[in-house]
Amino acid sequence: MDPHLLTTFVTVARHGSFSAAAAELGYTQSAISQQIAALEADLGLALLRRRPVEPTPAGRRLLEHAGPLLLRLRAARADVLRTAAEPSxxxxxxxxxxxxxxxxxxxxxxxxxxxxxxxxxxxxxxxxxxxxxxxxxxxxxxxxxxxxxxxxxxxxxxxxxxxxxxxxxxxxxxxxxxxxxxxxxxxxxxxxxxxxxxxxxxxxxxxxxxxxxxxxxxxxxxxxxxxxxxxxxxxxxxxxxxxxxxxxxxxxxxxxxxxxxxxxxxxxxxxxxxxxxxxxxxxxxxxxxxx
Known part of the structure; x- marks a missing residue:
């Protein structure tokens, strides 16, 4: 799974809104919709209901994994950068x-x-x-x-x-x-x-x-x-x-x-x-x- 698509999914689910997620992430609403569609196509499952915007059962299960996965990616990046950082x-x-x-x-x-x-x-x-x-x-x-x-x-x-x-x-x-x-x-x-x-x-x-x-x-x-x-x-x-x-x-x-x-x-x-x-x-x- 593309972590960028996963981030978009988590943001939409948190806001319950494609437009609010677009505003936070700096994309157009159309781009957000395309990213969610790409993630759903990758998994072969619907992850979000559209009206109202809320996770499907598969989407709720993905959210349980998404937070820890994205945190580990951010932690890995920070850990690598620390190795080159000057002591402060x-x-x-x-x-x-x-x-x-x-x-x-x-x-x-x-x-x-x-x-x-x-x-x-x-x-x-x-x-x-x-x-x-x-x-x-x-x-x-x-x-x-x-x-x-x-x-x-x-x-x-x-x-x-x-x-x-x-x-x-x-x-x-x-x-x-x-x-x-x-x-x-x-x-x-x-x-x-x-x-x-x-x-x-x-x-x-x-x-x-x-x-x-x-x-x-x-x-x-x-x-x-x-x-x-x-x-x-x-x-x-x-x-x-x-x-x-x-x-x-x-x-x-x-x-x-x-x-x-x-x-x-x-x-x-x-x-x-x-x-x-x-x-x-x-x-x-x-x-x-x-x-």
């Missing part, structure tokens, strides 16, 4: 929310003190985007954070050859409103909270919690953002419980009550990921962050 003192670091914890911040400060010329450009993004940014060469280093069992690696999207290293593991706390009946406990078992209402957020996705603990954990409120202050405010107002690393809650709890988790033993784990790095500032920073 300007490094781009992508991090998921909560990945830059006190341990990471301190190691970053030490690395900058050891390399006075080092410039760091830090951006945050969702976990599903992080590996792609690193693989495509739009960030030299990535810091991914998530809930895991101790020493268990995070589940990161497949994005080609990538080195990973554990950076830190931090205890989790259950965040409750101050007036909650369980707010005074010394520790809490998550199994005792499966029927409580929970906030479903990118910082603590309930699908991940159910994977680790079991069914239950009904949604009290779904929040699609990743601002910690907003999550704490929602929890303080009684919209639901959530799990956060202990360092994300203000000293003394602030507007909420934070109770350590007794069982199961879970942590907020941070991992460093990067593709092949040439000797120089990027390699030195990776070593400093990994500790």
């Amino acid at each position: 003192h300007l490094l781009r670091v992508a991090a998921t929310p909560l990945a830059v914890n006190p341990v990471v911040a301190a190691r970053l400060a030490a690395a900058r003190a050891a390399q006075p010329r080092l410039e760091v450009r830090l951006r945050t993004c969702r976990a599903e985007r992080l590996a792609a940014l690193v693989a495509e060469g739009r960030a030299e280093l990535g810091l991914a954070g998530g809930i895991a069992a101790p020493s268990d690696p995070l589940r990161l999207p497949e994005s080609g050859p990538m080195s990973t290293a554990g950076v830190s593991e931090e205890d989790l706390v259950v965040v409750l409103e101050p007036g909650h009946p369980l707010a005074g406990r010394a520790r809490l078992r998550l199994a005792d909270l499966i029927d409580a209402r929970w906030l479903d957020t990118p910082l603590c996705p309930l699908t991940r919690l159910r994977d680790l603990v079991g069914d239950g954990f009904p949604v009290g409120l779904e929040y699609e953002g990743d601002d910690v202050h907003t999550v704490l405010t929602l929890a303080a107002a009684g919209h639901g419980l959530t799990l956060l690393p202990a360092s994300a809650v203000p000293a003394g709890g602030g507007p909420v009550c934070a109770v350590p988790v007794a069982a199961p033993r879970l942590v907020h784990r941070v991992e460093l990921l990067h593709a092949a790095l040439p000797p120089g500032p990027a390699t030195a920073l990776a070593a400093a962050l990994a500790g």
